[in-house]
Amino acid sequence: MTAFVHTITFDCRDSYELSKFWEQVTGWREDPDDPNLPEHSENLIEAPDGSIGLLFISVPEPKTVKNRVHLDLTSDTTRDEEVERLLGLGASLVADHRAADGKAGFVVLADPEGNEFCIVRNDAERAAA
DSSP states (O other): OOOOOOEEEEEESOHHHHHHHHHHHHOOBOBTTBOOOTTOSEEEEEOTTSSOEEEEEEOSSOOOSOOSSOEEEOOSSOHHHHHHHHHHHTOEEEEEOOOTTSSSOEEEEEOTTOOEEEEEOOHHHHHHO
16 A cells, blocks of 8 residues: 655645745646635645645744755756746745756755745756766
8 A cells, every 4th residue: 555645735824825826836727616716715736637736725823944844846947947937936045055067956945935945957957967
């Protein structure tokens, strides 16, 4: 027997706004039969194949410490291009762990509510190194 990840849940102050940020990051979408709305306390986006979702739940408490679990993301563009794209969407730079030669390392970003996530090189970048 095995367990499968169904949903990754983020506690946040504004579940609607955070779901909209992560829609832009991932390209995932809300369920058209149950759209996300600003007045909802829970907002969900799902992978195109429906295999996994990101659920955002509004809670009254602010984030106070470093995440104990985070997402590592890659993209079909280079790591550095993706970092610039996400900064343009409203992410903030937490830590830059790229090697001086640009061929290794990762970048830690935070979403608009301070949830950390990493951007790593894609398969083609790793193979070329």
